Amino acid sequence: MAIVWIPPLIRPLTDGKSQVEVEGENVRAIVDALEARYPGVAARIIDEERIRPGLSVAVDGTVGNKGLREPVGPNSEVHFVPAMTGGS
Amino acid sequence: MADATSPFGSSIKRREDPRLIAGRGSFLDDIKLPGMAHLAVLRSPHAHARILSVDTSKAEALAGVKAVVTGADLPAAADKIEDLGEGAINLMYLSANILAHDKALYHGHAIAAVAATDSHTAEEAIGLIEVEYELLPPVMTVDQALADDAPILLSGLRTNEMGEMGTQPTNLAQHFRHQRGDLAAGFAAAAVVVERSFRTETVHQGYIEPHTGTAQYNSDGQVTIWASTQGTFAVRNQTSEILRIPVSQIKVIPTEIGGGFGGKINVYLEPVAVLLSKKAGGKPVKLVMSRTEVLQATGPTSGSNIRIKMGVDGAGKLTAAHAELYYEAGAFPGSPVGAAANVVFAPYALDNLQVDGYDIVVNRPRSAAYRAPGGTNAAYATESVMNELAAKLGIDQAEFRLLNGAKQGDRRPDGVQFTEPVGLLETVQAIADSDHYKSPLTGKYQGRGIACGYWNNWGGKSSATAILNADGTVSLNEASTDIGGSRASIAMQFAEAIGITYEQVKPRVGDTDSVAYNDVTGGSRTTFSTGMAAHNMGVEMLAQMKERLADIWDVASVEYANGDFSGGDNRSSFPQAAALIYKSGEPLMVSSTVYPRNFGPGFSTQLADVEVDPETGKVQILRFTIAQDVGRAIHPSYVEGQMQGGVVQGIGWALNEEYVYNEKGQLLNGSLLDYRMPTALDLPMIETILVEVPYPGHPYGVRGVGEVNIVPPAGAVANAIYNATGVRMEELPMSPPRLLAAMSEKK
Numbered sequence: 034m035a036i037v038w039i040p041p042l043i044r045p046l047t048d049g050k051s052q053v054e055v056e057g058e059n060v061r062a063i064v065d066a067l068e069a070r071y072p073g074v075a076a077r078i079i080d081e082e083r084i085r086p087g088l089s090v091a092v093d094g095t096v097g098n099k100g101l102r103e104p105v106g107p108n109s110e111v112h113f114v115p116a117m118t119g120g121s
Numbered sequence: 122m123a124d125a126t127s128p129f130g131s132s133i134k135r136r137e138d139p140r141l142i143a144g145r146g147s148f149l150d151d152i153k154l155p156g157m158a159h160l161a162v163l164r165s166p167h168a169h170a171r172i173l174s175v176d177t178s179k180a181e182a183l184a185g186v187k188a189v190v191t192g193a194d195l196p197a198a199a200d201k202i203e204d205l206g207e208g209a210i211n212l213m214y215l216s217a218n219i220l221a222h223d224k225a226l227y228h229g230h231a232i233a234a235v236a237a238t239d240s241h242t243a244e245e246a247i248g249l250i251e252v253e254y255e256l257l258p259p260v261m262t263v264d265q266a267l268a269d270d271a272p273i274l275l276s277g278l279r280t281n282e283m284g285e286m287g288t289q290p291t292n293l294a295q296h297f298r299h300q301r302g303d304l305a306a307g308f309a310a311a312a313v314v315v316e317r318s319f320r321t322e323t324v325h326q327g328y329i330e331p332h333t334g335t336a337q338y339n340s341d342g343q344v345t346i347w348a349s350t351q352g353t354f355a356v357r358n359q360t361s362e363i364l365r366i367p368v369s370q371i372k373v374i375p376t377e378i379g380g381g382f383g384g385k386i387n388v389y390l391e392p393v394a395v396l397l398s399k400k401a402g403g404k405p406v407k408l409v410m411s412r413t414e415v416l417q418a419t420g421p422t423s424g425s426n427i428r429i430k431m432g433v434d435g436a437g438k439l440t441a442a443h444a445e446l447y448y449e450a451g452a453f454p455g456s457p458v459g460a461a462a463n464v465v466f467a468p469y470a471l472d473n474l475q476v477d478g479y480d481i482v483v484n485r486p487r488s489a490a491y492r493a494p495g496g497t498n499a500a501y502a503t504e505s506v507m508n509e510l511a512a513k514l515g516i517d518q519a520e521f522r523l524l525n526g527a528k529q530g531d532r533r534p535d536g537v538q539f540t541e542p543v544g545l546l547e548t549v550q551a552i553a554d555s556d557h558y559k560s561p562l563t564g565k566y567q568g569r570g571i572a573c574g575y576w577n578n579w580g581g582k583s584s585a586t587a588i589l590n591a592d593g594t595v596s597l598n599e600a601s602t603d604i605g606g607s608r609a610s611i612a613m614q615f616a617e618a619i620g621i622t623y624e625q626v627k628p629r630v631g632d633t634d635s636v637a638y639n640d641v642t643g644g645s646r647t648t649f650s651t652g653m654a655a656h657n658m659g660v661e662m663l664a665q666m667k668e669r670l671a672d673i674w675d676v677a678s679v680e681y682a683n684g685d686f687s688g689g690d691n692r693s694s695f696p697q698a699a700a701l702i703y704k705s706g707e708p709l710m711v712s713s714t715v716y717p718r719n720f721g722p723g724f725s726t727q728l729a730d731v732e733v734d735p736e737t738g739k740v741q742i743l744r745f746t747i748a749q750d751v752g753r754a755i756h757p758s759y760v761e762g763q764m765q766g767g768v769v770q771g772i773g774w775a776l777n778e779e780y781v782y783n784e785k786g787q788l789l790n791g792s793l794l795d796y797r798m799p800t801a802l803d804l805p806m807i808e809t810i811l812v813e814v815p816y817p818g819h820p821y822g823v824r825g826v827g828e829v830n831i832v833p834p835a836g837a838v839a840n841a842i843y844n845a846t847g848v849r850m851e852e853l854p855m856s857p858p859r860l861l862a863a864m865s866e867k868k
Contacts, residue, residue, distance in 0.1 A: 038536045041300040041475075042283040051301065077284030085284055086202035086209035087295070087459070094540035098580075098716050114535040115297050115459035115478065116209065 035109040047071045061101040089116045128613040128623045132758035135609040146377040149333040149349040158187045158236040160408030161243035163250050165225030168259035168484040168786025179249035185242035188400035191233045192220040196365045214453035216363050218487050226452035227486050228787045229417025236397040236406045259484045259786030263426045263447040266292035266481045274482045294454035295480040299534045307441025307473030311432025313513045319502040321853040322779035323424040326491045327798050330379025331415045334390025335407040338399035344371045351381045352641030353633045363392045374632040375602045383490030384420045413791040420489020423448040423456040427502040433510045437524045441473040451487040456480045457495030463533045465499040467575035470531045484786050493576045493828035504572035504836025518571045519553040544750025544814030545724035551748035551810045552726045566733045570840025574725045574832025578825035579644025580717035583651040584637035587658040588710045591703035593696025597628040600639035601651040606759040614652040618659025645825025656820045657713040669702045721816030723829035725749040729837040733845045738861030748810035752824030764830045765807040771834025773799045
């Protein structure tokens with residue numbers, strides 16, 4: 034199962050757990066699985082059927098470019114992190 | 122792969138250099154169009170005021186005035202967040218920054234704009250516009266913005282805490298947190314703990330070419346914009362959203378760009394120019410900002426308040442780290458605190474950490490990206506504490522970083538793992554081994570400081586096409602505007618992939634109608650991503666040439682080596698092959714679009730020697746060396762130029778640069794006489810050490826090199842000042858008055 038690192042400000046919804054194991058073949062399925070176990074999590078991550086603006090998802094160390102369609106492997110590590118912006 | 126004929130590693134003279142050096146480059150102010158009207162902008166003299174009324178009637182009546190616009194002429198913008206090229210932005214705020222809606226939110230905020238037959242008439246008309254303001258107290262700092270009774274800048278703003286929205290009006294736009302391990306246990310295990318608070322002031326990117334907007338609204342509804350920008354498609358997208366014009370009706374033509382450093386991604390003038398052109402019956406219109414307008418109203422980067430607490434055990438290993446980052450976003454949300462929250466501890470392996478980031482609106486210009494946005498502030502604070510910890514333990518400052526430096530397998534503060542090789546330790550070792558580090562200091566008030574820095578870099582979307590010409594040259598059409606030599610580095614990667622010389626490739630930056638979508642030149646991504654597209658095209662064009670020659674020569678296969686194609690008894694040089702293909706059938710063109718999922722982070726370690734004048738507090742940089750993991754240096758002198766440029770900007774930030782406001786929130790130093798950037802007379806030659814830890818996710822091992830170099834300088838200089846004087850400076854810039862006061866206090 035994939036390991037999801039729960040952002041600290043969402044941990045009150047996950048009984049304080051910082052990491053949760055869930056199944057899902059992509060980020061959308063992972064969020065659905067989290068929502069089923071911890072109601073309210075999906076609304077903190079998804080807005081209008083996309084990852085919330087200003088938030089990114091990293092799977093296995095890579096901030097992907099497919100958003101909710103980003104593939105997740107059976108042993109993947111998933112992070113939801115504030116987006117970073119560049120400069121020159 | 123590269124061989125003796127490879128262009129890589131040689132600092133080839135760029136095709137565009139003779140033209141630019143001779144003053145024949147075409148910059149935006151060189152664009153002259155028939156019947157062009159000139160623009161002037163009325164700007165708020167107040168930092169915070171409600172706009173009660175704007176009367177433009179007298180200006181409109183002035184002879185020579187073609188059109189006047191105010192915020193009321195802008196289409197209603199949606200209260201919706203979109204990513205328009207780099208970073209998410211609320212469309213309503215984007216619109217209100219172009220021309221103020223109901224409030225002026227910073228000194229210099231645009232209120233109205235005039236197009237007239239000449240710039241003098243436009244300026245005169247500006248003086249005839251009557252604005253009635255209700256003055257409000259200015260909110261200039263983090264502390265003022267977060268006070269219980271703080272005046273609220275944006276009535277609709279609520280705090281976003283990872284998707285949970287606050288219920289009360291506020292100046293705190295966002296709060297987020299990274300946390301892992303057990304912070305309390307980590308500090309309990311520490312032999313030494315250091316905690317300090319720091320303040321950094323607002324600074325500007327300082328590009329030499331001011332912002333310019335030139336546009337024409339044609340009678341068929343098509344819009345043409347000439348832009349000095351880091352991203353033509355970003356200009357197109359922002360203009361489209363602000364004015365509600367479909368992107369298909371907007372063409373953005375890039376010119377040469379006189380510096381950007383992140384500050385030429387946001388639009389300021391282009392939508393206003395389009396509006397005025399439309400109102401003026403389709404006349405082309407143009408505005409060149411004055412330096413004062415640039416400083417007052419275009420993207421500086423955030424000032425910040427930062428608190429750092431770090432603990433280390435008796436063996437010199439970090440046990441815990443905690444940061445609180447309060448970043449001033451300017452008048453609208455969107456400071457670079459998200460990036461800063463990783464930069465702050467990314468160079469070090471940490472099991473127990475917490476980082477809290479806060480994005481706060483204040484009555485200053487909307488902050489824009491500036492070279493590794495947010496990174497310099499954060500690293501200055503961390504690296505100051507790192508040296509203090511090392512000193513308390515009696516460990517050499519380089520050795521301390523070697524003990525704790527991040528490597529493959531370690532994690533950034535947000536938890537994301539470095540899954541591929543990273544070069545931090547190599548850069549620290551390069552500094553430790555350098556002649557500079559081994560050379561002793563010789564004066565009483567001399568000091569030496571080290572600092573490390575991290576930048577995430579970026580991939581982003583890139584597109585390009587390549588056309589084989591009959592004479593064996595290749596026309597390479599890309600859309601990454603060239604801030605400092607990327608045409609060369611991209612053309613070199615194409616040349617390497619196909620096996621021709623750089624001189625055979627003719628790169629150009631096309632407009633938005635000629636190339637597929639392309640992200641901005643930013644995030645240190647251009648040589649990486651657009652170079653990847655160039656590589657792909659080189660491979661594809663070579664394959665197609667072999668196929669076409671096999672057909673022409675009627676052979677099963679064709680080989681290409683040392684500049685010659687061969688198949689059966691046939692042999693042909695590259696130009697001969699191009700001519701054959703040209704005559705034999707359809708022209709040959711290839712294209713590539715890429716959106717790399719992976720990209721390698723950059724690390725840099727820097728070493729500063731300073732001498733402090735105890736009478737004046739003036740700091741002289743005696744010697745400065747930068748070691749940077751550059752992945753693979755495609756064009757070494759261009760890479761060195763990036764490294765040196767970033768260091769120089771960081772030194773300016775460290776020692777002199779700051780926005781100075783009066784109590785009314787009015788900018789007092791709105792010129793380059795008063796906003797003190799370093800000049801060549803202030804600096805020694807910046808010594809460079811190119812550390813090459815190739816990034817495995819790029820065909821040539823490229824990493825972005827443009828940004829990480831600005832992250833450590835302020836920390837390195839602060840540590841050198843401490844080493845020279847025993848004074849730990851907790852505020853940037855460390856200007857003579859501040860340093861002198863701190864030295865006096867220590868006595």
